[in-house]
Structures are given as C-alpha cells and as structure tokens.
Amino acid sequence: MDGQPGAGPVREAPTLQQLSETVSAAGWRYILGTLRASVAVRSLAESLEVASEVVAEVGAEADGHLLIDVRPDRLILTVYDLATARMTWRDTEIALRVSALVGDLGLATEPGLDGESRSVQVLEIGIDALDIPKIRPFWKAVLGYVDEAGRTGPNDPLVDPHGQQPAIWFQQMDAPRPQRNRIHFDVSVPHDEAERRIKAAIEAGGHLVSDRRAPAFWVLADAEGNEACVTTWQGRDG
Numbered sequence: 001m002d003g004q005p006g007a008g009p010v011r012e013a014p015t016l017q018q019l020s021e022t023v024s025a026a027g028w029r030y031i032l033g034t035l036r037a038s039v040a041v042r043s044l045a046e047s048l049e050v051a052s053e054v055v056a057e058v059g060a061e062a063d064g065h066l067l068i069d070v071r072p073d074r075l076i077l078t079v080y081d082l083a084t085a086r087m088t089w090r091d092t093e094i095a096l097r098v099s100a101l102v103g104d105l106g107l108a109t110e111p112g113l114d115g116e117s118r119s120v121q122v123l124e125i126g127i128d129a130l131d132i133p134k135i136r137p138f139w140k141a142v143l144g145y146v147d148e149a150g151r152t153g154p155n156d157p158l159v160d161p162h163g164q165q166p167a168i169w170f171q172q173m174d175a176p177r178p179q180r181n182r183i184h185f186d187v188s189v190p191h192d193e194a195e196r197r198i199k200a201a202i203e204a205g206g207h208l209v210s211d212r213r214a215p216a217f218w219v220l221a222d223a224e225g226n227e228a229c230v231t232t233w234q235g236r237d238g
Contacts, residue, residue, distance in 0.1 A: 014089055016233045020191065022092045026099040027109035028079075029120055029190035030233050033087060035079040035095045036120035037109035039102055044072040050105060051075055057101040058094055065094055067163060076120065077109065078163075085149040111190050119193045123166040124157075124186040126229075128177070132170040139168055184227040191215065191232040198230055 014022070020030040028037040041047045047070045054077070055062045064083060069076035079095045080087055099109045112119040129135050133154035139145065145158040145168065157169040169186075189197055194215065201220050202208065209219040209227060216235035221227045 014087065014092070016237045019087055019092060020233060023095050026096055027111060028095050028099070029111045029193075030087070031120065031190060032122040032124070032188040032231070032233070033080060033085060034122065035087070035091060036111070036122070037077050037095070037099070038112050038120055039075045039077065039107050039109055041072075041074055041107070044070070047071060047073075047075050050102065050107065053101060053105060054098050057097055061090075061094060065091060066098075074117075083149060085151070111193070113190065113193055113196075119190055119197075121190075121193075122188040124188065125166050125168050126171050126184050126186055127168060128171045128173045128180075128182045130173050130176065132172060136170060143168070181226050184229065186217070186229045186231055188231045191234050194218070194230055194232050201228075201230070 016030060019035070023030065023035055026037075028035045039050060041050060051068045051070050054068065054075075055066070058066050065079055065081060067078040067082075069078075077095075077098060079091050079098070081091060095109075102109050127135070127139070136154060136158070140147075140158050143158070143160070143165070146161045148157050148159045148167070151157060155170060155172070157167050159167045166185075187197070198208070198218055198220065205223050206220050207223075209221050211218050213235070215232050217229045217231040219227055219229050
C-alpha cells in the first residue's frame with residue numbers, strides 16, 4: 001500500500017481529509033478522485049515551456065500520474081494514478097514537486113478561487129435508470145466511452161478514454177418519475193468554492209432543492225426544475 005510520508009514501508013492509504021490538507025496550501029484541490037490546479041501564463045509558448053518543465057520534473061512517472069491541458073492563458077494540471085483511477089500519497093508528493101518547480105519558474109499553482117476565472121472542477125453527467133445494465137451499453141457505444149479503470153461492472157460509470165469529456169454515472173431508480181428530469185449534471189468543485197458557486201447559481205435564477213447531503217452535494221435547479229448538483233469531497237470519508 002502507498003501511504004503517509006514517514007510512516008514506514010507499509011503505509012495506510014490517505015483519507016480524503018489528508019489528501020486535501022496535504023496539497024491545499026500549494027494551490028491544489030482534491031476533486032473527485034484527482035488533484036487539480038491551474039497555472040496562469042502569458043502565452044501558448046510559455047504554457048508549452050512550463051508543461052515541458054513539469055514533465056521533466058515528474059520524469060518517468062508522468063505517463064502514469066499526470067495530465068496537462070495546455071492553453072494560451074493557463075495550464076490545467078491533474079494528478080492521480082491513471083492505471084487505478086485512485087489517489088495515493090505518491091500523487092500528493094508529485095503535486096508538491098510540481099508546485100515547487102512552478103514556483104522556481106516565477107509562477108504558481110492555484111485553484112482559481114478569485115472569481116475572475118472559473119475554479120478547477122470536474123463535470124459528470126448522472127443518468128437515472130430503472131435498468132442500468134440495459135441502458136449502459138447504449139451510452140458506452142454512442143459516446144465511444146470505456147469502462148473506468150478497475151470498474152467494469154454492469155452498473156459502473158463510463159469515461160472518455162481521452163479524458164476530455166464528462167464521465168457518465170448511473171443512478172438507480174426504484175420507480176418511474178415521468179415528471180422529473182432523468183439526466184443531470186454533477187459539478188465537483190473545490191470544497192472552498194462550493195458556497196460561492198451555489199450563491200451565484202441562486203442569484204442567477206436558480207433555487208436550492210436539497211442540502212440534506214451537504215457538504216457532499218447540494219441539489220439545485222433552474223427556474224424550470226432542471227437539476228444540477230454541486231459536489232465536494234467533504235462528507236465522503238468512510
């Protein structure tokens with residue numbers, strides 16, 4: 001098992017609280033099984049240069065733990081174990097090394113919580129279904145998606161093999177609900193971004209449907225009742 005720094009050769013897997021606390025000060029946020037941060041840059045050329053430096057710093061582990069979205073104004077960095085779709089202490093160590101390198105370049109890893117730009121986040125689409133094994137193959141085929149690493153069951157989520165589009169997960173229904181929308185968005189945000197995002201959505205004409213499971217997720221809806229959930233890692237340990 002991977003585990004906590006200094007705990008010896010066999011170490012306990014980190015809790016979500018530990019993951020968040022370990023990387024937050026360096027500008028990373030734990031979001032839905034990943035560590036994410038952005039780096040503001042001035043040009044696409046600079047973005048590519050920083051990405052190259054980051055890959056060199058991570059070395060041989062980059063292919064198994066690091067994703068980089070390169071844009072003219074920023075890089076979006078994602079760290080997790082790609083082979084298992086899980087987080088380990090090794091991933092936190094990689095994230096902190098990347099932050100140190102970025103700092104040496106005169107830049108910073110940040111979650112983007114200043115309201116000037118969208119924070120790092122993860123988008124999923126939830127589909128309510130009475131018979132998940134029956135509809136799952138359709139969504140897998142029509143989207144060109146694949147099974148998530150280590151999760152190949154008939155009720156398990158589906159993911160974009162290139163990591164560009166939202167994951168699909170299926171919510172079991174116990175009875176038909178014809179007057180309720182059957183597809184909704186899950187917007188996973190940094191734990192310290194959720195309150196601002198919810199407030200903005202309500203001020204934009206939405207309303208709170210339920211906060212019974214907060215801070216794991218809040219259910220919101222637009223003026224016509226179409227739902228979206230704002231979710232965080234909090235409330236999910238155990």
